[in-house]
Amino acid sequence: MLNLSGVVAGYGGGNVLQGVDLHCADATITCIVGPNGAGKSTVLRVISGLLRPSSGEIVMDGHEVHRMGPDEVLRRGITQVPQSHALFxxxxxxxxxxxxxxxxxxxxxxxxxxxxxxxxxxxxxxxxxxxxxxxxxxxxxxxxxxxxxxxxxPKVMLLDEPSLGLDPRSLAGVADLVHELHEAGTTVLLVEQNVRLGLGLATHGVVMEGGRVRLTGTAAEVRDHPEIAALYLGGGTPSAPASAPAPTQPSVTTP
Ligand SMILES: Nc1ncnc2c1ncn2[C@@H]1O[C@H](COP(=O)(O)OP(=O)(O)OP(=O)(O)O)[C@@H](O)[C@H]1O
Ligand SMILES: [Mg+2]
Structure with a gap:
């Protein structure tokens, strides 16, 4: 189980994450969605130890991940596929x-x-x-x-924008692979701009905005939330939401 509570972090010019609470139960697929600059990739970076939070806690199976450097985080079984292409x-x-x-x-x-x-x-x-x-x-x-x-x-796989730049066939391949990992018991936390794809793949959904979690629930609850449907799945534009969804919604629960 991976838990973030009150995580505050930034890059020197102010805090990007403003106190993020997130809970990923074992063998779930959680998808974080939200507009550009919401802090989605930053959440993955603080978990993988690439960025140290200035306050708050990140705990996996009783281990304090927020005190670890990237190597130790890896040794604990958390790996990240970054957003930008990372092969040599x-x-x-x-x-x-x-x-x-x-x-x-x-x-x-x-x-x-x-x-x-x-x-x-x-x-x-x-x-x-x-x-x-x-x-x-x-x-x-x-x-x-x-x-x-x-x-x-890995026990936990962090995937940043796995669909970015992929054709539909490659997308299906990545989606199948995420399903296989999930079935094999891996906990997956992914960030996805393709909200329909991400929430379709996930068991749980998280909406972030302005460095905070605005909405959590099962993937279906998040997908069916009226504001999410209007902003991300209907005619709205994810990069320029008209208004933030209400901050309190059903908590993430084990499926
Ligand atoms: N290395 C960095 N140095 C300084 N600021 C950064 C850095 N990386 C991200 N930021 C800033 O932090 C904020 C959140 O960035 P982050 O990459 O977490 O957003 P995101 O939700 O993943 O957005 P996107 O959908 O565009 O990938 C943005 O304002 C961004 O400009
Ligand atoms: Mg990002």
Whole structure:
């Protein structure tokens, strides 16, 4: 279980997160939606230890994640697929994937086992192993980015905008993979601009605005909330919402 309470964080020029509370039960898929600049990626960055909160707590299974650096967060089983493309284009697909196993590099047997598992789960890793990552399509790169994270067999997978720039077929592939991870017991926290896709995939939804959580609930509750439907699923524009949804709604519960 991953819990954020009262998390405040920023980049030096003021706080971006203004006291974020978030609860992800084990083996759930939580999707954070909200306008540009709401702080969605920042939430993932504070969880993965790339940004330290100035106050508040992030706790996973009793461990204080907010006190950890990125390496320790990884060791605890939390991995992040970042929003911007993060592969090394002039390195091969396999080399990129193996970098995800950096923390287990001394255990050659485990490393080989994990690589085998990842190849089975994400066939592009086997099919294009010696190709440079720079030669892959956007969808294929996304798969390899996820494959790299799977090398550590994470408990929690943080995915920032997995649909960004993908064609419908690649989108379906990423969605299938998220479902498989979920079925295998991985907790997934994703940020998604494609609200319909994100909430369709998720078990739970979170709406962020202005560095705060404005609405939480099951994915269906969030999707069916009148203001969300109007702003994100109807004619409204997510980047310029007319008004904020009411701040209190059903809490996230285990499905
Ligand atoms: N590295 C950084 N340095 C300074 N400010 C930053 C940095 N990264 C993000 N910000 C600012 O923090 C705020 C929140 O950014 P964040 O990336 O978390 O938003 P987001 O909800 O993920 O938006 P988007 O939908 O555009 O990805 C924005 O105002 C952004 O300009
Ligand atoms: Mg973002």
């Amino acid at each position: 284009p002039s390195m091969s697909v396999e080399e990129n994937v193996l970098m995800g196993g950096y923390l287990i590099r001394r255990d050659r047997k485990l490393l080989a086992e994990r690589l085998d598992q990842v190849r089975t789960r994400i066939p592009i890793v086997a099919d294009r192993s010696h190709d440079n990552a720079g030669n892959l399509s956007g969808g294929q790169r996304r798969m390899v980015e996820i494959a790299r994270c799977l090398m550590l067999d």
